[in-house]
Amino acid sequence: MVSNLPVSDDLPPTPIGWDIAAKTGAGHREEAALLLCGSALGEPFGWANQQDGRIVHDVCPAPGHENSMTSASSETELSLHTEDVFHPCRGDYVSLMCLRNPDAVGTTLVRIANLELTESVRDILEQRRFRFYPDDSHVGAVLAGAAAEDYLAGRGYDLGAVVFGPAERPYFRFDVDFMSAAASDVVASEAIISTNREFADRIERVALLPGDAVFVDNYRVVHGREPFNPRYDGKDRWLKRLNLIRDVRRIYAMSDRRSRIIA
Numbered sequence: 001m002v003s004n005l006p007v008s009d010d011l012p013p014t015p016i017g018w019d020i021a022a023k024t025g026a027g028h029r030e031e032a033a034l035l036l037c038g039s040a041l042g043e044p045f046g047w048a049n050q051q052d053g054r055i056v057h058d059v060c061p062a063p064g065h066e067n068s069m070t071s072a073s074s075e076t077e078l079s080l081h082t083e084d085v086f087h088p089c090r091g092d093y094v095s096l097m098c099l100r101n102p103d104a105v106g107t108t109l110v111r112i113a114n115l116e117l118t119e120s121v122r123d124i125l126e127q128r129r130f131r132f133y134p135d136d137s138h139v140g141a142v143l144a145g146a147a148a149e150d151y152l153a154g155r156g157y158d159l160g161a162v163v164f165g166p167a168e169r170p171y172f173r174f175d176v177d178f179m180s181a182a183a184s185d186v187v188a189s190e191a192i193i194s195t196n197r198e199f200a201d202r203i204e205r206v207a208l209l210p211g212d213a214v215f216v217d218n219y220r221v222v223h224g225r226e227p228f229n230p231r232y233d234g235k236d237r238w239l240k241r242l243n244l245i246r247d248v249r250r251i252y253a254m255s256d257r258r259s260r261i262i263a
Contacts (some may be wrong), residue, residue: 001070001206001212001213001214001215002037002212002213003209003211003213004086004211004212005032005033005034005037005097005212006029006033006211007030007032007210007211008029008236009098010028010074011027011030011100011161011169012027013233013234014060014099014100014234014235014236014237014238015058015060015238016060016061016062016063016232017060017061017062017063017065017072017112018051018057018058018059018060018072019052020085020124021058022052022054022058023052025057027058027099027238027240030155030240031056034056034095034213034240034242035055035056035096035213035242037095037096037213038093038215038242041093041095041111041182041244042091042092042093042100042244042245042246043130043213043244043245043246043247043248044056044242044243044244044260045089045091045243045245045248045251045260045261045262046243046260046261046262047084047138047157047261047262048261048262048263049138049139049140050137050138053228053261055242055245056240056241056242057071057240057241057259058073058238058239058240058241059071059072059079059096059237059238059240059241060225060236060238060239061073061232061236063076063227063232065194066230067083068136069135069136069178070133070135070136070137070176070184071137071225074188074227074228074229074230074236075228075229075230076227077224077225077226077227078110078224078225079175079176079177080108080109080110080196080199080203080222080223080224081174081175081176081177081178081222081223082172082173082174082175082218082219082222083216083218083223083225083243084134084135084138084176085132085133085135085173085174085175085179085204085245086132086133086134086135086138086157086158087134087252087262088158088250088254088263089245089250089254090173090218090243090246091218091243091245092216092217092218092219092244092245092246093215093216093217093240093243093244094212094214094215094216094223094241094242094243094244095214095216095241095243095244096208096213096214096216096239096240096241097208097212097213097239097240097241097242098208098209098210098211098212098213098238098239099210099238099240100210100235100237100238101207101208101209101210101237101238101239102235102237103228103237104207104244105207105225105226105237106149106166106205106206106207106225106226106230107205107206107208107210107224107225107226108203108205108206108222108223108224108226109203109204109205109206109216109221109222109223109224110199110202110203110204110221110222110223111202111204111220111221112170112172112220112221112222113169113202113220114125114202115198115199115202116198117195117198121191121195122163124187124188124191124194125161125162125163126161126162126164127161127188127192128159128160128161129161129181129182129185129188130143130147130159130160130162130179130180130181130188130192130209130210131157131158131180131181131182132157132158132159132160132162132173132175132178132179133152133155133156133157133178133179133180133181134155134156134178134204135175135177135178135210139155143152152178156241158221160173162174162179162192165219171219171220172220172222173219174196174222175222176192176196176245179192179225179242180192199210199222204258205226208239215244230252233234248260
């Protein structure tokens with residue numbers, strides 16, 4: 001975490017949704033500070049289907065999204081997750097800079113190195129038996145016609161392992177809300193449940209203050225957010241979010257154009 005980054009004394013009210021921030025340019029000075037810090041770790045990039053393709057995102061509660069599974073939510077806990085778990089060009093790091101957090105809402109973290117997985121569970125997690133789906137921020141909303149209990153129906157997915165890479169220092173990807181095993185694979189489904197339960201005993205909490213920025217290793221740490229009650233009075237929690245990739249050529253190689261915005 002980096003502290004004491006500049007936050008304007010005349011910071012505007014917290015926008016009621018990221019689109020309002022985009023229209024007004026709220027927090028541009030703070031975005032520049034986050035970009036400068038982030039560039040020490042990697043290359044900033046964005047998504048064409050997230051916040052109109054902006055590089056720096058606004059994280060603030062939005063009316064009507066209180067119980068969604070996106071960063072615009074508030075009253076529902078944001079589950080511990082790997083950012084953009086489904087995509088091979090997901091960020092190496094995700095950063096959150098605090099502009100306002102008067103209620104000390106906590107950002108939650110679990111370091112994968114702290115997990116105590118049994119050998120049998122880890123063996124399952126290392127196998128390519130898991131489906132990773134784009135979250136609601138990528139598809140715009142829960143797909144029309146999908147039943148509440150099967151909101152992932154109809155979405156494409158990436159098939160892979162949860163635990164991968166060097167055995168002595170493995171990488172990890174997980175998002176209990178946007179992953180599954182095949183319906184017939186009871187063992188893999190149970191591994192997802194037991195791993196998610198393991199998180200509960202390993203959670204760290206960081207209540208960011210204005211000027212604080214946390215940089216999360218997206219391959220070795222999962223992150224989330226505590227629930228809170230939004231007021232929509234201009235004083236709600238407001239963060240800036242930045243995704244960083246070590247090798248931006250990974251994005252270029254998957255596209256037909258030289259752009260750091262993933263289409």
